Amino acid sequence: MLASQSWLHLDAFSHRSSNSMTYSDLIRLANGYAESKALLVANELGLFTILGKRALRIDGLAKACRTTEEGIGLLANALVGLDLLTLRAGLYRNSPVARTFLDVRSASSITHLLWLLNHHWSDWMDMARAIRRGRTGWAPITKSREFRRKFALAMHERSFVLAPLIIAPIRLPRRAVRFLDLGGGAGSYSIALAQRYSKLTSLVLDQSVSVARSLIVRARLHDRVTVRVGNVLTTQPGIDYDAVLVSNLVHDFDGPDNRRLLGRVRHALRPGGKVFVVEFFLDENRTTPVDAALFSLLMYRFTPGGRSYTWIEVEGWLKKLGFGRFKRRKIWGSIGILEATRLK
Ligand SMILES: C[S@@+](CC[C@H](N)C(=O)[O-])C[C@H]1O[C@@H](n2cnc3c(N)ncnc32)[C@H](O)[C@@H]1O
Numbered sequence: 001m002l003a004s005q006s007w008l009h010l011d012a013f014s015h016r017s018s019n020s021m022t023y024s025d026l027i028r029l030a031n032g033y034a035e036s037k038a039l040l041v042a043n044e045l046g047l048f049t050i051l052g053k054r055a056l057r058i059d060g061l062a063k064a065c066r067t068t069e070e071g072i073g074l075l076a077n078a079l080v081g082l083d084l085l086t087l088r089a090g091l092y093r094n095s096p097v098a099r100t101f102l103d104v105r106s107a108s109s110i111t112h113l114l115w116l117l118n119h120h121w122s123d124w125m126d127m128a129r130a131i132r133r134g135r136t137g138w139a140p141i142t143k144s145r146e147f148r149r150k151f152a153l154a155m156h157e158r159s160f161v162l163a164p165l166i167i168a169p170i171r172l173p174r175r176a177v178r179f180l181d182l183g184g185g186a187g188s189y190s191i192a193l194a195q196r197y198s199k200l201t202s203l204v205l206d207q208s209v210s211v212a213r214s215l216i217v218r219a220r221l222h223d224r225v226t227v228r229v230g231n232v233l234t235t236q237p238g239i240d241y242d243a244v245l246v247s248n249l250v251h252d253f254d255g256p257d258n259r260r261l262l263g264r265v266r267h268a269l270r271p272g273g274k275v276f277v278v279e280f281f282l283d284e285n286r287t288t289p290v291d292a293a294l295f296s297l298l299m300y301r302f303t304p305g306g307r308s309y310t311w312i313e314v315e316g317w318l319k320k321l322g323f324g325r326f327k328r329r330k331i332w333g334s335i336g337i338l339e340a341t342r343l344k
Pocket of ligand 1: 155156182183184185186188205206207208232246247248
């Protein structure tokens with residue numbers, strides 16, 4: 001049988017199986033890391049930033065990236081195939097999407113986010129062992145100052161792009177608003193909200209605040225957005241807040257810690273105040289959206305007790321603490337916002 005006929009046969013066979021995935025889909029899924037890794041390796045080599053707006057031949061690219069010509073040539077050709085570079089008359093250039101997101105000088109750069117995804121490669125490499133033997137908790141490197149700085153930048157690059165979508169449904173009174181951003185990271189959402197609400201004051205509480213501090217100063221909001229180093233599970237942030245944001249934090253903790261965390265949110269809020277939980281929410285089946293199910297697995301390896309949760313799980317914790325008037329909003333992929341009000 002010719003190779004192509006055999007592929008068709010296998011695809012036809014797959015179509016008769018219980019789901020609609022074909023043999024070709026399966027092979028593409030199994031090999032998906034190759035495309036991802038080509039992008040992440042190019043980011044690690046600084047290729048897109050080095051190229052910037054220039055057009056370079058392979059010898060120039062190899063010299064600028066300090067690589068072998070053979071290696072960078074093969075990588076660059078694959079990146080052309082992935083529409084991340086263009087190639088005309090022997091000259092390589094960044095494609096429009098690379099220029100916008102992959103050059104560190106761009107305002108929309110996601111180079112630190114890609115650094116973090118590349119870091120997670122080591123978590124995935126260790127996954128089979130972790131599944132066999134159990135969680136290992138935070139890797140020592142995640143506690144280093146440099147890791148936390150880059151992590152905060154990665155979070156900002158991600159949250160900066162999402163900020164207009166995330167803050168749009170966060171409706172706050174126009175009068176002076178006291179806002180608490182728990183585990184606020186780089187303070188991206190506090191900054192966006194302070195730009196929208198001219199009387200809002202916000203406290204960003206996080207174990208690492210140096211990136212937030214400099215971004216707040218850069219946005220000239222240091223009189224209204226302040227930072228405090230602390231542990232969200234133990235540090236007292238004050239009381240009588242009108243609203244609390246808990247964004248991308250719940251997935252770091254197990255159920256008991258999340259109940260503790262949300263109990264502290266209740267204590268910090270005035271009666272009638274609102275909490276906004278931003279997360280990768282799972283459906284009740286815990287299998288969809290698949291990005292949330294995959295993220296849950298990654299958190300199994302990356303954190304001591306975290307995972308993705310369902311809307312109902314988080315609502316359940318909040319209900320027991322006296323919250324009500326729940327509003328669920330899907331934002332993008334599995335990312336959603338759960339709004340709840342402290343009833344009494
Ligand atoms: C995934 S990031 C989300 C950052 C930000 N809320 C956002 O959505 O862009 C989680 C944040 O929680 C912080 N964090 C995790 N555990 C913490 C703890 N126990 N105390 C204080 N901050 C913590 C991390 O430093 C990090 O900034």
